Amino acid sequence: MTVTRLSEALPIDLSMSLNYSFYIMNIQSLVHTALNAERYSPEYKSAWRSLFKLAESTCKLVTNRDLDPSILVDDWVAQYDDTINHCNPDDDAVTG
Numbered sequence: 001m002t003v004t005r006l007s008e009a010l011p012i013d014l015s016m017s018l019n020y021s022f023y024i025m026n027i028q029s030l031v032h033t034a035l036n037a038e039r040y041s042p043e044y045k046s047a048w049r050s051l052f053k054l055a056e057s058t059c060k061l062v063t064n065r066d067l068d069p070s071i072l073v074d075d076w077v078a079q080y081d082d083t084i085n086h087c088n089p090d091d092d093a094v095t096g
Helices: 012-036 042-061 069-080 091-095
Strands: none
Touching (some): 012 069
16 A cells, blocks of 8 residues: 555544644744734735634634634734733833
């Protein structure tokens, strides 16, 4: 038997796990690019466009819920954003 694709050689659950991992890594990469690219640059626009297209396709896959792609993108950014530029320990003294 000749295996022509990796997914044929892997058990179904492992193959699905690899697809899910790739999906998550792609989202993380897009969020990182969208937040760190120079504003309005081609990379910035492309990353945001790709995030919204991915969110729209994800929302279409989940047919039993009314999902909004913009909320999904907002959740991804909140989950995978690793920088908080506005936080400063001195802010606690100002805000109480």
